[in-house]
Each structure stands twice: as C-alpha cells, then as structure tokens.
Amino acid sequence: MPSSPSGGPLLFTPEQHTRALTLVGEFSQQYLATVADRPVYPPVDRAALRAIAHEPLPRSGMPLETLFAELEAVVVPNSTHSAHPRFLPYVQPSPNALSPYADHVAAVLNQNCNLWHLSPAANAVEQALLRWFADLFRLPGSAGGIVTSGGSMANLVALTAARDHALGSAARAEGLQGGGAPLVLYTSEEAHSSIDKAVSILGLGTNNLRKLPTDERFRLRLDALAAAVVADRAAGRRPFCVVASAGTVTTGAIDPLAELSGFCREQGLWLHVDGAYGALAALSERFSESMAGVGLADSVSLDPHKFLFCAFEAGCVLVRDRQHLVNAFSAQPSYLTMSEDPDFVDFANQGPQLSRAFKALKVWWSLKHFGADAFAATIERMHDLALHMGTEIERRPAFELLAPVVFNCVCFRVRGLDDAGNRRVLTSLVDGGDAFLGPALVKGRSGLRACFMNLRTERADVDFILDRLQELAGE
Structure with a gap:
C-alpha cells in the first residue's frame, strides 16, 4: 500500500x-x-x-x-439489482444519476445536522428543502419539519407529536403513565405497517389502533371512521388521531383527504397524512388535484427516496405548527451548546436523533440539477407504464386486475390458478431472475403487484413480464 x-x-x-x-x-x-x-434477483x-x-x-x-x-x-x-429495468416489486425506485455523488460529498463534509453550529450551510439547505415541500402543499408559515431516514421514521416523529399534543403539558413528564382514558388512533386496513410499529413503539398499544374498512376504490370509509369514533368515546376511550394515506402501499389508493380533514377538525382529532409513497406526486399536474388535501393535515410524511428518486436514505416529516415538534423533542443538555439564531434551526430539538447525516444535500441537489418539471414528467411516465400494463392485462384472457390502476402500481392475478398457484408463479418469475414483482393481497385474494418506480423500465419490459408469466402459468 x-x-x-x-x-x-x-x-x-x-x-x-x-x-x-x-x-x-x-x-x-x-x-x-x-x-x-444481470439477473434481477441473483x-x-x-x-x-x-x-x-x-x-x-x-x-x-x-x-x-x-x-x-x-x-x-x-x-x-x-x-438484488434494484436498478434493473424489470425490478418492480416495491415502492423502491432506482436512484437518479446525481444522488449517489451527492452522498459522497455529504460523507466527505461529514456534517452533523443536529445543532446549527455544527452544520451552518447544511442547516440552510435543509431549511430550504423543508420550505419547498411546505410550499408545495400550501402549508402555513408556521409549518416546520425535519429530514429523516425514511417514511417509517417520519411517521413515528409525526405520531409522537400527535400523542404529546393529545396528552398536553404533562406529556413529557408523565407520558402514558399519567393515566386517563386510553388514546385511540384510526387508519384504514390498507395502511402501511410502519403505523403499527409506531403505535407499538409509542406505547399506545396495537389494540388501540383501529384498522377500518375501505370502499370499492380502497379508500378509508368516512362512515366507518365516524362510527368507530362514536363507539370508542361511548366506551370511555379517547380518540386522538386519524392516519390517512396519500397512496396506499398495495393499490396506490388516495384516501379522501379533504373530507377527512373536515371531520378531524369537527371532532378535534389530529390528522396525519402518510404521504411517504405518493404525496410528492403533487409535483405533477396530473396528480395535483388528488394530492391537494395533503396540505390540510396537521402532519405529513414524505419520502424523497421514492418519487424524487434519491438513493436511500431520504425521508421527511412536516407539521402544520413546528412548535409541536419542539414540544415533543426539545432537550437542553449541558454538554451541547444551543444558542438561538433567527437564521438557523437546532434540528436536535425537532426530532429524536442527535447524530444525523447531511441527507438533505442529495435531495436539494437533485431538485436544483434536474428541476421539478423533470420529476413531474418522470412521475407521469411511471403512471403511463402502469396504465399500459393495466390495459395489457385486461386485453389478455390469462390475467385479471385486482384493483383499478389509479397510480403507478398494478395488482393482478393469473386466471385459472388459485392463491397458491399465483404465489408459485410469482416465485418462479423472481427465482428465475427474469423480473422481480411483489405479492399483493387485495380484499383477501392473492396476486402479483408491479410498482413502476424504475427509471430504466420501458413498455417492452412490461410486455416481456406478461409474456413470461403466461409461459410460467402454462408450465
């Protein structure tokens, strides 16, 4: 050497x-x-x-x-080669070309993005990014947030703020040990599993998480929510939060955000929108109307490592009033110097981490280098690929759709095979290295799921996958 x-x-x-x-x-x-x-799955x-x-x-x-x-x-x-054009199993995109290089620069600078003294420029970058996101959803000037590792951590941070808001001034000192009526949280049966984890971590207990039925479009039913809230209050429990989805993880459904916001305001409930999957599709005019209700929430989770195609990790949480994050997370240990400054934010007081990398750089650079319009066009191209697959599935007698194609994912199954047969075909496809799709369980029926978030995927890849599945089903 x-x-x-x-x-x-x-x-x-x-x-x-x-x-x-x-x-x-x-x-x-x-x-x-x-x-x-290369084989997608080796x-x-x-x-x-x-x-x-x-x-x-x-x-x-x-x-x-x-x-x-x-x-x-x-x-x-x-x-497993997630950059392969036929890697389509999860909401896991191939990264844009710039973000790996931004990660290299961030590692060289090695900023600790907790106190502004330790990372002044990174602090300004993160503030800019949070403002861009808040403006995208028309959140008020009181809004704040923090960059996280991903949507799971963003959901945990948001629900911590919601819990402590419900508990009031005694939240930090007493926690759930202060007694009182059990807190109850509501979401749909299609919600992401990170909500279950957050409820468990926060000590709320999964028995106090209500997973409510969805309508024919896989959206949270408002009538079921209203009935559940009435029942819990009558039983002496305390409803405090509703989690809506801006893109459910299986079918891509978008809950009725505006209606849920109105209900939550009337009932005094915190509304959290899990937008980790789809909220950033608001960059596209095609999806701006369906995502318009995101900004009505008390908190929102986002995942730039999804529709901004950044390399892992890059998540974000926004709150309508940044003071809720301070109330939940602020601490003033003697060994850390925190001097307030009007130009900077001590993010250590707005999230659970002290050691926190400069994740904002790759997101900031990606938006500055490519521009928001490039991401909007790419989001629409992903949707077009999903629509093409949906059309092909409806055209081919060998397949059937399990859900309408409303976003960038397609849930379907092979006709003539039972649930176990569909699972076997999926296993054969993946193990053969030809393509990587994921499983789907839709209203109790097992099938396959393609999620289009890969920058290299073309229509020919879609056709190849369906052709190959027909061959495997025949075998």
Missing part, C-alpha cells in the same frame, strides 16, 4: 484519493451499463456469503484494488 500522509494511517495521500475516485467511477459506470444484462452463492459473514476481524489492511476485486467477485453477483 502507498505510504500514509502525516495525519496517520487512516488518511489518504493525494495519489490514493485519485485512485479511489478512479475505482469508484469505473465501478459505477460499468455496473450501470451492464445492470440490465442465484445466491451461499458459501461465498457465509465466508463474508464469518470472516475474522482483519488486523492489517489490504489495497483498494483488492477491495474492489472482492466487490466485483462476491458482492455485486449476490446483490
């Missing part, structure tokens, strides 16, 4: 920096140029991965070239 600089063995010489950047650049270019030729070399899992701690280092050789020989061939 080249000699170390004066700072010690953990720093690079200029020559090592140049070599590392060359290797990273060559790897990135070669991988993305060949990803479509045959796993279990012996090679066991060797990695059980490798002893190395006491001496090895050259960069050796590390990259192992990457090419073992890591890449045993990775």
Whole structure:
C-alpha cells in the first residue's frame, strides 16, 4: 500500500484519493451499463456469503484494488439489482444519476445536522428543502419539519407529536403513565405497517389502533371512521388521531383527504397524512388535484427516496405548527451548546436523533440539477407504464386486475390458478431472475403487484413480464 500522509494511517495521500475516485467511477459506470444484462434477483452463492459473514476481524489492511476485486467477485453477483429495468416489486425506485455523488460529498463534509453550529450551510439547505415541500402543499408559515431516514421514521416523529399534543403539558413528564382514558388512533386496513410499529413503539398499544374498512376504490370509509369514533368515546376511550394515506402501499389508493380533514377538525382529532409513497406526486399536474388535501393535515410524511428518486436514505416529516415538534423533542443538555439564531434551526430539538447525516444535500441537489418539471414528467411516465400494463392485462384472457390502476402500481392475478398457484408463479418469475414483482393481497385474494418506480423500465419490459408469466402459468 502507498505510504500514509502525516495525519496517520487512516488518511489518504493525494495519489490514493485519485485512485479511489478512479475505482469508484469505473465501478459505477460499468455496473450501470451492464445492470440490465444481470439477473434481477441473483442465484445466491451461499458459501461465498457465509465466508463474508464469518470472516475474522482483519488486523492489517489490504489495497483498494483488492477491495474492489472482492466487490466485483462476491458482492455485486449476490446483490438484488434494484436498478434493473424489470425490478418492480416495491415502492423502491432506482436512484437518479446525481444522488449517489451527492452522498459522497455529504460523507466527505461529514456534517452533523443536529445543532446549527455544527452544520451552518447544511442547516440552510435543509431549511430550504423543508420550505419547498411546505410550499408545495400550501402549508402555513408556521409549518416546520425535519429530514429523516425514511417514511417509517417520519411517521413515528409525526405520531409522537400527535400523542404529546393529545396528552398536553404533562406529556413529557408523565407520558402514558399519567393515566386517563386510553388514546385511540384510526387508519384504514390498507395502511402501511410502519403505523403499527409506531403505535407499538409509542406505547399506545396495537389494540388501540383501529384498522377500518375501505370502499370499492380502497379508500378509508368516512362512515366507518365516524362510527368507530362514536363507539370508542361511548366506551370511555379517547380518540386522538386519524392516519390517512396519500397512496396506499398495495393499490396506490388516495384516501379522501379533504373530507377527512373536515371531520378531524369537527371532532378535534389530529390528522396525519402518510404521504411517504405518493404525496410528492403533487409535483405533477396530473396528480395535483388528488394530492391537494395533503396540505390540510396537521402532519405529513414524505419520502424523497421514492418519487424524487434519491438513493436511500431520504425521508421527511412536516407539521402544520413546528412548535409541536419542539414540544415533543426539545432537550437542553449541558454538554451541547444551543444558542438561538433567527437564521438557523437546532434540528436536535425537532426530532429524536442527535447524530444525523447531511441527507438533505442529495435531495436539494437533485431538485436544483434536474428541476421539478423533470420529476413531474418522470412521475407521469411511471403512471403511463402502469396504465399500459393495466390495459395489457385486461386485453389478455390469462390475467385479471385486482384493483383499478389509479397510480403507478398494478395488482393482478393469473386466471385459472388459485392463491397458491399465483404465489408459485410469482416465485418462479423472481427465482428465475427474469423480473422481480411483489405479492399483493387485495380484499383477501392473492396476486402479483408491479410498482413502476424504475427509471430504466420501458413498455417492452412490461410486455416481456406478461409474456413470461403466461409461459410460467402454462408450465
């Protein structure tokens, strides 16, 4: 290995920096140029991965070239290739071209985005990003928020604020130990599982989470919600929050946000919109009307690593009144210097983390480099691909749709096969490496699900997948 600089063995010489950047650049270019030729889901070399899992701690280092050789020989061939044009199982996009490089820059700068003194420029970037999102949904000037790891953490932060708002001034000191009527939260049977996790983590108890039925369009039924709230109050419980979905994880349904907002205002309930999947589709005029109600919520979760196509991780939570985050999360330990400044925000007081990376950079750069219109056009292209698949499914007798195509996902099944048969066909498709779709359970029926969030997918890929599924079903 080249000699170390004066700072010690953990720093690079200029020559090592140049070599590392060359290797990273060559790897990135070669991988993305060949990803479509690889099996989407690889045959796993279990012996090679066991060797990695059980490798002893190395006491001496090895050259960069050796590390990259192992990457090419073992890591890449045993990775699921989410950038492949036929990787369509979950709400997991291929990243835009810039965001991996932004992550590199963020790691080099290594800002800790908790106190503004530790990250002044990053603080301004995050503020700008939050303002852009708040303006997109027409939230008031009192709105605030924080960049998170993803939608699950955003939902947890929002529901923490909702819980503490319901408990009042004693929330921090007493918590749920203060007694009183049990708090009850409402959502639809189509809601994301992160809501269940948040309810459990917050000590509310999943027995106090009401999963309500949906209508024929898989949207939360307002009549069922109203009846549940009346029943819980009559039983001595305390309804406090409704979680609506701006894009349910299975069918992409958008709950009736405006109607739910009116109901919550009348009933004194906190409205949280889980917009991690779809709310950022508001960038597109095609979806702006259906997402217009997002801004009526008390809190909103977003996922820039979905419809802004940023590399993992990048989430966000917004609240109508930023003071709710401060009430839930502020702390003033003696070992941290927090001096208020009108130009900056101590994000440590608005979320659960102290150590927090500069995730906002890749989102900020992506919007600045590509522009919002480019993302709007891409969102619409994803929808067009879903519509094409839906049309093809309806045209082919071998398939049937399980739900209307309203967003960028398609739920369907193979006719003539029972639930177990549909699951077997899906397993064969994935294990064969031809394509990666996900399972769907829609109103008790098992099927397959394609979610279009891959920048490389074309109509030909859709046709290939359906052709292959017909072959597998015939077999």
